[in-house]
Amino acid sequence: MSRLQVVSGKGGTGKTTVAAALALALATEGKRTLLVEVEGRQGIAQLFETEASPYEERKIAVAPGGGEVYALAIDAERALLDYLQMFYKLGSAGRALKKLGAIDFATTIAPGVRDVLLTGKACEAVRRKNKQGRFAYDHIVMDAPPTGRITRFLNVNDEVAGLAKIGPIHNQAQAVMRVLKSPETAVHLVTLLEEMPVQETADGIAELRAADLPVGNVIVNMVRPALLDEQTVRTVSGDRRKEVAKALTRAGVSGAAKLVTPLLAEAVDHAERVELEREQRAVLAGLELPTYELPLLGEGMDLGGLYRLATELRRHTTS
Numbered sequence: 001m002s003r004l005q006v007v008s009g010k011g012g013t014g015k016t017t018v019a020a021a022l023a024l025a026l027a028t029e030g031k032r033t034l035l036v037e038v039e040g041r042q043g044i045a046q047l048f049e050t051e052a053s054p055y056e057e058r059k060i061a062v063a064p065g066g067g068e069v070y071a072l073a074i075d076a077e078r079a080l081l082d083y084l085q086m087f088y089k090l091g092s093a094g095r096a097l098k099k100l101g102a103i104d105f106a107t108t109i110a111p112g113v114r115d116v117l118l119t120g121k122a123c124e125a126v127r128r129k130n131k132q133g134r135f136a137y138d139h140i141v142m143d144a145p146p147t148g149r150i151t152r153f154l155n156v157n158d159e160v161a162g163l164a165k166i167g168p169i170h171n172q173a174q175a176v177m178r179v180l181k182s183p184e185t186a187v188h189l190v191t192l193l194e195e196m197p198v199q200e201t202a203d204g205i206a207e208l209r210a211a212d213l214p215v216g217n218v219i220v221n222m223v224r225p226a227l228l229d230e231q232t233v234r235t236v237s238g239d240r241r242k243e244v245a246k247a248l249t250r251a252g253v254s255g256a257a258k259l260v261t262p263l264l265a266e267a268v269d270h271a272e273r274v275e276l277e278r279e280q281r282a283v284l285a286g287l288e289l290p291t292y293e294l295p296l297l298g299e300g301m302d303l304g305g306l307y308r309l310a311t312e313l314r315r316h317t318t319s
């Protein structure tokens with residue numbers, strides 16, 4: 001299994017939740033996982049019900065079997081200071097540049113620099129080893145930018161490498177791309193069974209493949225159970241409305257006759273949704289990628305729900 005798991009998806013599909021659940025799933029049975037956030041939204045801290053993550057790796061959860069999940073919210077400015085110290089030994093000078101605003105300029109204005117720093121920090125965690133020569137983390141999970149810009153985000157190092165032909169920047173970009181385009185990495189896309197998210201997923205996969213970036217799985221989030229199908233709706237509607245009313249009365253529902261029409265209308269809407277979801281599943285099947293479905297948790301997403309999703313993902317990834 002790839003050691004760097006990148007999770008992207010259209011806004012509103014729950015990609016951050018899936019990334020967090022995946023980190024828990026991968027940390028099962030004594031493994032160590034680093035969950036990396038790159039968008040500065042502190043979504044991971046909210047999901048795990050902890051305080052905002054500083055620019056350091058800290059433990060935020062224990063997975064089943066004693067595994068550990070660490071979190072890191074990567075800050076582009078701090079990452080650039082680390083970079084200046086690592087390659088140019090500009091510790092105090094780098095801090096002086098920050099006071100002058102040069103660091104902020106480099107991370108917000110200079111083309112691609114911010115994304116290089118963010119991806120570079122994650123890839124450094126992938127390669128890092130402890131004193132015993134073992135990898136510091138078994139897996140790194142990145143909560144990445146949305147599908148619309150994920151390819152550009154991951155591939156920006158190629159552009160920088162093309163501009164800088166020699167020197168530390170060139171070497172750093174090349175080292176990052178060796179990780180991102182290797183079997184060590186898998187890019188997963190989160191979607192819903194709705195037309196726009198599915199189409200954006202298909203477009204994102206095409207872009208990733210064109211850039212030779214390794215596509216992993218499609219994860220369908222918030223799947224609702226199919227309670228009725230179109231055939232069932234046809235069976236109970238029409239000239240059998242009186243039978244439906246009688247059945248409601250026998251079940252102890254008061255005013256059953258008045259409820260038949262709105263109930264059947266809701267049933268029709270449900271059947272139509274089931275049909276639309278069937279069509280979207282067919283589109284996803286055409287992408288020829290492993291596809292997993294996660295259930296909609298009706299009570300909302302809390303820490304307990306996150307662990308339930310992790311259990312579901314663990315079942316998929318080990319089957």
